[in-house]
Amino acid sequence: MQYETRSRSILKAVSWRTLATITTAVIVFVFTGKVALALTIGFLEVFAKMGLYFVHERVWQKLHFGKRNVPAFVVWFTGLPASGKKHLADGVFKQLKKERLKVERLDSHDIRPLFPTVGFSPEDVDRHIRRAGHLAAVLEKNGVIVIASFVSPFRKSREFARGLAGNFVEVYMKTTPEACEARDEHGHYRAARAGELTHFPGVNGPYEEPQNPQVVIDVEQTALDEAVRQVVRYLKKNILNKT
Amino acid sequence: MQYETRSRSILKAVSWRTLATITTAVIVFVFTGKVALALTIGFLEVFAKMGLYFVHERVWQKLHFGKRNVPAFVVWFTGLPASGKKHLADGVFKQLKKERLKVERLDSHDIRPLFPTVGFSPEDVDRHIRRAGHLAAVLEKNGVIVIASFVSPFRKSREFARGLAGNFVEVYMKTTPEACEARDEHGHYRAARAGELTHFPGVNGPYEEPQNPQVVIDVEQTALDEAVRQVVRYLKKNILNKT
Known part of the structure; x- marks a missing residue:
């Protein structure tokens, strides 16, 4: 039997945040032209969302939607x-x-x-x-x-x-x-x-x-x-x- | 045997995006005081990151780290x-x-x-x-x-x-x-x-x-x-x- 550990959720949160914060900072920079603002928002986002992502993962770990069982025979x-x-x-x-x-x-x-x-x-x-x-x-x-x-x-x-x-x-x-x-x-x-x-x-x-x-x-x-x-x-x- | 379907990944991407974009928009607004800018950046982020999240989920579906097997007996x-x-x-x-x-x-x-x-x-x-x-x-x-x-x-x-x-x-x-x-x-x-x-x-x-x-x-x-x-x-x- 398999289930997902907390460390899997943590690592997923980190890998996602790296990907996502770079995207946010780039968007903010393109729209405002301000490097400092882009970095500040990106920096804050890292902390706010890393924890949020982890909680989101743990909630989904309890949900069974979309976990498909392959029929045996x-x-x-x-x-x-x-x-x-x-x-x-x-x-x-x-x-x-x-x-x-x-x-x-x-x-x-x-x-x-x-x-x-x-x-x-x-x-x-x-x-x-x-x-x-x-x-x-x-x-x-x-x-x-x-x-x-x-x-x-x-x-x-x-x-x-x-x-x-x-x-x-x-x-x-x-x-x-x-x-x-x-x-x-x-x-x-x-x-x-x-x-x-x-x-x-x-x-x-x-x-x-x-x-x-x-x-x-x-x-x-x-x-x-x-x-x-x-x-x-x-x-x-x-x-x-x-x- | 279980695996995760694409629709599970899609729904997770949507639920995460809702949570995350609201956070981004709030951060941008707090730092700039500009509602329009906050909404524009939030709006763009929705599209850029929703797809990114889905891809991120599918890649993790292939990785076995943190999927713990309960020992049988x-x-x-x-x-x-x-x-x-x-x-x-x-x-x-x-x-x-x-x-x-x-x-x-x-x-x-x-x-x-x-x-x-x-x-x-x-x-x-x-x-x-x-x-x-x-x-x-x-x-x-x-x-x-x-x-x-x-x-x-x-x-x-x-x-x-x-x-x-x-x-x-x-x-x-x-x-x-x-x-x-x-x-x-x-x-x-x-x-x-x-x-x-x-x-x-x-x-x-x-x-x-x-x-x-x-x-x-x-x-x-x-x-x-x-x-x-x-x-x-x-x-x-x-x-x-x-x-």
């Missing part, structure tokens, strides 16, 4: 493992950070290690995603923009997350298991095909496509930079620049 | 069921809200219904509290003060929550199962004694007392208002008013 990236969610979400996150917005990044890879007992059964995955959705919604409610990336293969878990959030933007990474396997650096797809990983979305577990995603990224046809632009454009048009 | 109320956590936490929450701080309230009674599959086995309770601790820490990291109340009977779960948070204030409701049972409006203690509820802290399940709580409330000896004051006093002294 949740951007939820869903798609098969190795569909590129993480890279895209990171790109969007960086872009919003650059605009000095308050953003939090939630990613499966960061949260799962904190809770090692959470497994990959459909029940565990559903519960995990619901929790992440709840976390995202509470952050959003507190004015924080959330960029979340989770495979989140089940529609019902994503709809739960959507239901808790105020403004939920679902981004679907549209691709195929084959294309993802070719990209997969960790060998997860191969392991799943060999039966070493179970419940693996796209191989031996389901991935339920979103029915009404707000943004669809055609993964094979879209360069990363262009995908970032697509998502940011959607957010600006529909949320950030909407009044 | 997590206040974690722990204690037996019916020890009075919820009432005390609500009281502290209201007090901080009154001071216009950004505060979020997390309570077991609000979160559990969202996740009906979470049970009361030691494993489930531990997992639940770790999740709540994670939620609290992420909020804190984003500048939100968190007021959390959970029985949280296990030391290891509370220490997990403490480890994730930056500034963790543990408030221990010191009382006895007997006193809690006398206060218990829901008949949970009776049900636990009858064996209808299992793993019930203080009856047929453990409650591990905090070893180094930041605040200890002697529940039977302390009125609610006084308990709220004790917690708020601790927060002001150790966090809020500390620079």
Whole structure:
């Protein structure tokens, strides 16, 4: 939470007075041609108005007019493992950070290690995603923009997350298991095909496509930079620049 | 997230100019005795400085000097069921809200219904509290003060929550199962004694007392208002008013 300190108000008063008194003295001189008068009036003004400016600042610090709140929202990236969610979400996150917005990044890879007992059964995955959705919604409610990336293969878990959030933007990474396997650096797809990983979305577990995603990224046809632009454009048009 | 709009800067410029130009005109009149000169200079000043003031405001809007961040923290109320956590936490929450701080309230009674599959086995309770601790820490990291109340009977779960948070204030409701049972409006203690509820802290399940709580409330000896004051006093002294 931010507020303005007294020293900020004092420094503003000084910087303004320097600017303003020079202007006054110049005006008085132009109209009267008297240097001494211009300087005397300027001198008096310094003392009279410096204090006045400080009081004016403190009064305005209490007023809320014109302090605009940027609306928060949740951007939820869903798609098969190795569909590129993480890279895209990171790109969007960086872009919003650059605009000095308050953003939090939630990613499966960061949260799962904190809770090692959470497994990959459909029940565990559903519960995990619901929790992440709840976390995202509470952050959003507190004015924080959330960029979340989770495979989140089940529609019902994503709809739960959507239901808790105020403004939920679902981004679907549209691709195929084959294309993802070719990209997969960790060998997860191969392991799943060999039966070493179970419940693996796209191989031996389901991935339920979103029915009404707000943004669809055609993964094979879209360069990363262009995908970032697509998502940011959607957010600006529909949320950030909407009044 | 908040920022200042252009219209706020415009209105501030107008309100300041009114105040300031009257002062200038009075000074000029006092020194020259000429009403016309005082008004002319005042008139010119209005135009020259109104624009200047607006520009000055916009430049300061970019500067971060003197915009002080209030530190966030997590206040974690722990204690037996019916020890009075919820009432005390609500009281502290209201007090901080009154001071216009950004505060979020997390309570077991609000979160559990969202996740009906979470049970009361030691494993489930531990997992639940770790999740709540994670939620609290992420909020804190984003500048939100968190007021959390959970029985949280296990030391290891509370220490997990403490480890994730930056500034963790543990408030221990010191009382006895007997006193809690006398206060218990829901008949949970009776049900636990009858064996209808299992793993019930203080009856047929453990409650591990905090070893180094930041605040200890002697529940039977302390009125609610006084308990709220004790917690708020601790927060002001150790966090809020500390620079």
